[in-house]
Amino acid sequence: MADDLLRLEHVSKSFGALRVTDAVSLDIPKGELHALIGPNGAGKTSLIHQISGWIACDSGRIVFDGEEVTGLKMHARARRGLVRSFQITSILPRFTALENVALAVQSRSGSSLRFFGDASREPKLNGEAMQALRHVGLAEQAHRIAGTLSYGEKRGLELALALALEPKLLLLDEPMAGVGAGDGEALVGVLRDLKAHCTILLIEHDMQAVFALADRISVLVNGAIMVTGKPDNVRADAQVRAAYLGEAA
Amino acid sequence: MQDIAASMPMTQVAPRDRSRLIVPVLLFATLALAPLLGLVGPDRYVLALFTRCVIFAIAALGLDLALGSGGLVSFDHAAFIGIGAYAAGILTASGIDDAFLLLFAALATSGFFALATGAISLKTRGVHFIMITLAFGQMAYFVANSLKAYGGDDGLTLANRSTIFGRDLLADHRVFFYVSLAMLLAVYLFARAVVRSRFGRVLRGAKENETRIAAIGFDPYPFRLVAFVISGMIAGLAGFLLAEQSEFVSPAFMTWQRSGDLIIMVMLGGMASLDGAILGALFVVLTEELLSGFTEHWRVIFGPFLVLVVLFARGGLLGLLTGRRHG
Ligand SMILES: Nc1ncnc2c1ncn2[C@@H]1O[C@H](COP(=O)(O)OP(=O)(O)OP(=O)(O)O)[C@@H](O)[C@H]1O
Numbered sequence: 001m002a003d004d005l006l007r008l009e010h011v012s013k014s015f016g017a018l019r020v021t022d023a024v025s026l027d028i029p030k031g032e033l034h035a036l037i038g039p040n041g042a043g044k045t046s047l048i049h050q051i052s053g054w055i056a057c058d059s060g061r062i063v064f065d066g067e068e069v070t071g072l073k074m075h076a077r078a079r080r081g082l083v084r085s086f087q088i089t090s091i092l093p094r095f096t097a098l099e100n101v102a103l104a105v106q107s108r109s110g111s112s113l114r115f116f117g118d119a120s121r122e123p124k125l126n127g128e129a130m131q132a133l134r135h136v137g138l139a140e141q142a143h144r145i146a147g148t149l150s151y152g153e154k155r156g157l158e159l160a161l162a163l164a165l166e167p168k169l170l171l172l173d174e175p176m177a178g179v180g181a182g183d184g185e186a187l188v189g190v191l192r193d194l195k196a197h198c199t200i201l202l203i204e205h206d207m208q209a210v211f212a213l214a215d216r217i218s219v220l221v222n223g224a225i226m227v228t229g230k231p232d233n234v235r236a237d238a239q240v241r242a243a244y245l246g247e248a249a
Numbered sequence: 250m251q252d253i254a255a256s257m258p259m260t261q262v263a264p265r266d267r268s269r270l271i272v273p274v275l276l277f278a279t280l281a282l283a284p285l286l287g288l289v290g291p292d293r294y295v296l297a298l299f300t301r302c303v304i305f306a307i308a309a310l311g312l313d314l315a316l317g318s319g320g321l322v323s324f325d326h327a328a329f330i331g332i333g334a335y336a337a338g339i340l341t342a343s344g345i346d347d348a349f350l351l352l353f354a355a356l357a358t359s360g361f362f363a364l365a366t367g368a369i370s371l372k373t374r375g376v377h378f379i380m381i382t383l384a385f386g387q388m389a390y391f392v393a394n395s396l397k398a399y400g401g402d403d404g405l406t407l408a409n410r411s412t413i414f415g416r417d418l419l420a421d422h423r424v425f426f427y428v429s430l431a432m433l434l435a436v437y438l439f440a441r442a443v444v445r446s447r448f449g450r451v452l453r454g455a456k457e458n459e460t461r462i463a464a465i466g467f468d469p470y471p472f473r474l475v476a477f478v479i480s481g482m483i484a485g486l487a488g489f490l491l492a493e494q495s496e497f498v499s500p501a502f503m504t505w506q507r508s509g510d511l512i513i514m515v516m517l518g519g520m521a522s523l524d525g526a527i528l529g530a531l532f533v534v535l536t537e538e539l540l541s542g543f544t545e546h547w548r549v550i551f552g553p554f555l556v557l558v559v560l561f562a563r564g565g566l567l568g569l570l571t572g573r574r575h576g
Pocket residue numbers: 015018020038039040041042043044045046047087
């Protein structure tokens with residue numbers, strides 16, 4: 001379809017004997033919030049690694065925004081608006097929170113081959129970075145060294161880094177994992193706002209959040225997509241209940 | 250979205266910390282006054298020693314850009330120094346002694362060598378990077394050894410120091426010292442600007458977390474390569490000055506131990522802090538001078554000291570002095 005933002009065609013990947021991604025085909029239209037669920041070790045993170053270009057797939061095609069990106073590295077895909085967050089927080093621990101995000105803003109605003117001028121004092125970069133921090137409720141922590149932030153704050157920073165890139169497609173790998181209930185609810189709110197601005201592929205174990213946010217859901221088991229559909233259909237699917245939701249079929 | 254950012258007060262910028270100027274001002278003031286020691290001691294000896302300090306401080310600053318900001322443990326830098334020195338030596342031997350020409354030749358050749366070796370070395374990381382730069386460094390060393398026309402392993406004596414607009418201003422040791430010091434200041438200010446620039450921020454980010462830098466859309470490779478070339482050219486500048494000062498070049502400039510000394514200067518002074526690199530260079534050159542007066546096995550004393558600093562002072566000497574831990 002022409003308005004599919006992301007299209008996976010028979011994407012496969014093996015780690016030795018383990019088939020971690022098994023002929024996954026998936027279309028995500030513009031504007032959709034698509035949730036990817038599945039048991040631990042199903043291969044969700046590995047799939048995100050391949051979509052974002054962090055690891056290469058063995059076979060299959062990945063088409064993003066009408067252009068094949070299968071052979072592109074992560075930085076090149078990020079530049080095209082295919083942006084990810086990490087399940088295991090990945091930040092610049094010795095930079096301040098603001099500088100972390102300002103560097104993301106810098107990546108999409110003009111050349112970075114500038115050798116003069118204090119980057120940490122560029123009002124445009126800092127202004128937009130501040131905005132992303134405010135979005136995730138971290139404005140107060142802007143000048144703290146990122147490594148000293150609490151776990152929940154680091155998760156927020158991880159999200160702010162992705163937001164600051166103004167992505168077309170956002171791949172979120174368990175943004176709520178390990179954050180407290182209150183922060184989790186706040187994050188659901190943030191994601192709901194985000195839906196209006198960009199397309200999202202969300203991995204999340206919190207089923208309440210998933211069913212509240214997702215337009216469609218795919219269930220991944222042993223590297224293969226078992227079913228894709230509207231939340232209600234997925235909830236009703238007997239196979240899914242047996243395989244994942246932990247109920248007797 | 251944009252208008253909110255624009256209307257925001259500029260509170261996002263942390264206040265500038267003036268106290269950080271104290272160390273560089275003290276360092277440069279001390280260096281500028283160092284020749285006064287010549288009033289109480291052997292004048293030429295003092296000048297030569299501190300000129301050497303200044304020259305190695307330049308080289309250490311150069312390495313600091315690659316190592317401190319870029320995380321690149323390079324054993325190529327003695328070769329850059331040597332290439333800069335040989336460029337000056339060979340041109341002088343062919344009768345060209347214009348300082349600007351020699352300087353240009355030193356920068357161009359060391360820069361080119363850094364580009365060629367960096368382009369290959371930077372495809373690797375970690376221990377592999379160290380080994381490859383070491384290999385390139387040794388290659389340059391053996392090439393210099395085989396330059397029979399230019400003295401081979403004996404080295405090459407320069408007939409005279411270079412001239413500025415045909416005048417032999419640099420022949421005066423005091424003038425040469427202050428010219429070298431001015432170059433150090435220029436390199437220092439340049440390196441400071443680079444570290445803080447957009448370019449430097451990406452470079453520093455890639456040292457901290459390469460994955461994150463790639464995820465926000467930067468390929469670290471070109472940034473590292475440019476940093477490596479700039480770093481190599483600064484070492485080449487130091488090589489040019491070294492050749493001019495001693496009016497002599499030899500393959501000994503290019504030994505891998507010399508690269509090791511530079512790494513020690515940067516690490517000892519405090520990584521990723523330009524002030525630290527200068528401090529480290531002064532400390533190593535002066536300590537070597539002092540200890541080698543007592544014993545030729547001065548490294549036996551210096552080695553353990555180094556281990557202690559690395560173990561107990563993570564901010565290096567600068568950290569010890571200021572109570573701060575730099576990057
Ligand atoms: N680099 C690797 N080499 C070998 N095996 C790997 C590698 N990365 C992941 N795996 C394995 O692949 C399987 C899928 O891992 P993955 O992290 O993609 O699962 P996941 O669905 O994200 O799980 P979780 O819900 O726990 O995050 C696991 O069995 C894991 O051990």
